[in-house]
Amino acid sequence: MMRDSVLVGIPGPTPVARSIQAEMARDMQAFGDPRFVADYGRLIADLGTLLNCSGQAFPLAGTGTLAMEMAIANTTKRGDNVLIVSHGFFGDRFIEICERKGLVVDVLAAEWGLTVPVAQIEAKLAEKPYAIVTVSHVDTATGVAAPVAEIGAMLKAYPGTLYIVDGVAATAGEFEDVDGMGIDILFTGSQKAFGVCPGMFILWASERALARRRSLGTIPEYFVDFEKWLPVMTDPSKYFATPAINLVWALKEAVRIVAEEGLRARADRHAANARAMQAALTALGFRVLAAEGCRAVTLSNLVYPEGLDDAKFRSTVFAEGMTVAGGLGAYAGRMFRLGHMGNIGVNDEVQALGIIERALVACGVPVELGHGIGVYLSALQQPA
Numbered sequence: 102m103m104r105d106s107v108l109v110g111i112p113g114p115t116p117v118a119r120s121i122q123a124e125m126a127r128d129m130q131a132f133g134d135p136r137f138v139a140d141y142g143r144l145i146a147d148l149g150t151l152l153n154c155s156g157q158a159f160p161l162a163g164t165g166t167l168a169m170e171m172a173i174a175n176t177t178k179r180g181d182n183v184l185i186v187s188h189g190f191f192g193d194r195f196i197e198i199c200e201r202k203g204l205v206v207d208v209l210a211a212e213w214g215l216t217v218p219v220a221q222i223e224a225k226l227a228e229k230p231y232a233i234v235t236v237s238h239v240d241t242a243t244g245v246a247a248p249v250a251e252i253g254a255m256l257k258a259y260p261g262t263l264y265i266v267d268g269v270a271a272t273a274g275e276f277e278d279v280d281g282m283g284i285d286i287l288f289t290g291s292q293k294a295f296g297v298c299p300g301m302f303i304l305w306a307s308e309r310a311l312a313r314r315r316s317l318g319t320i321p322e323y324f325v326d327f328e329k330w331l332p333v334m335t336d337p338s339k340y341f342a343t344p345a346i347n348l349v350w351a352l353k354e355a356v357r358i359v360a361e362e363g364l365r366a367r368a369d370r371h372a373a374n375a376r377a378m379q380a381a382l383t384a385l386g387f388r389v390l391a392a393e394g395c396r397a398v399t400l401s402n403l404v405y406p407e408g409l410d411d412a413k414f415r416s417t418v419f420a421e422g423m424t425v426a427g428g429l430g431a432y433a434g435r436m437f438r439l440g441h442m443g444n445i446g447v448n449d450e451v452q453a454l455g456i457i458e459r460a461l462v463a464c465g466v467p468v469e470l471g472h473g474i475g476v477y478l479s480a481l482q483q484p485a
């Protein structure tokens with residue numbers, strides 16, 4: 102098999118559509134070229150519209166982790182109380198970021214596969230004033246989706262607390278609405294459900310978040326300071342740091358694709374696909390780690406049936422033509438993670454399931470070839 106025909110089945114980066122690839126391959130332009138300036142300006146405006154953010158969208162060079170740092174840097178100062186709601190490894194990442202900044206960190210962590218009840222978050226918020234609360238919309242380590250809208254509605258009673266949502270594994274797959282859900286900062290990476298190569302993040306900030314930044318005076322962080330980037334976001338002919346030019350074009354094309362499909366329709370497609378994939382994978386003997394009712398639509402974390410060896414299974418999957426991710430934390434060696442987000446379709450999923458079925462048979466698991474594919478295709482026929 103040719104190596105570059107290996108399907109990328111990890112939960113991001115995800116397969117990149119041809120029209121997005123073509124943008125990556127364009128001839129370079131100067132960042133002050135009026136054509137690029139117009140393109141960047143269009144992208145910034147379109148991202149604001151797409152996620153219904155009346156504040157400011159910042160599409161910048163860097164990964165999701167840098168966006169996490171940007172969110173914290175612009176909303177908190179040393180000594181502030183912060184509440185971290187964690188549904189896994191990536192929720193936990195905020196703990197170290199906040200501790201390094203000298204914030205007073207409280208954590209509400211769910212058992213892996215479950216969510217922290219909204220009432221528990223509210224009870225914690227009532228204890229003392231928190232500058233921010235952080236929630237990962239989808240934690241990639243557990244495949245759990247948080248009730249982001251419900252938490253946002255509850256937070257209306259705590260106007261001093263800004264709401265930070267990590268949408269790295271969610272945005273453009275799960276439905277989100279920045280103003281409508283009361284989100285103050287949302288961010289994602291280019292490589293996940295937008296289906297672009299890794300290398301950019303997008304951070305949306307509400308008016309409240311921008312005002313919080315202004316209230317902080319000079320902050321210690323430099324590259325991620327809103328105040329450094331705001332002049333560029335309002336007039337992209339200005340320079341602060343070099344934009345990732347070809348990735349800007351690629352993201353612009355990705356946003357066009359998402360807007361054409363519609364954010365809600367795209368979320369519905371992801372949901373129907375996830376239901377069908379999870380039914381198929383369950384029929385093949387895996388257990389979806391996330392409990393029913395809080396399952397992400399963008400990926401599945403699949404606990405192995407008794408006796409299936411992780412290294413053997415994943416290397417066989419690779420030999421059959423797909424890369425999947427391993428489990429993290431306590432689930433290392435006990436499960437694999439499969440992305441199903443972005444610009445992928447039914448045919449990609451049939452291919453993915455076929456590879457998984459062949460790998461299972463090669464590993465000695467007695468599944469009937471085609472069974473998972475049949476369950477998947479039938480489930481897609483059923484109304485939501």
Ligand SMILES: Cc1ncc(COP(=O)(O)O)c(C=O)c1O
Pocket residue numbers: 113164165166167191237239240241242267268269270290
């Ligand atoms: C939910 C979540 N948050 C943050 C990150 C970190 O993003 P990055 O790897 O782009 O720095 C990831 C990465 O997979 C993620 O899934």
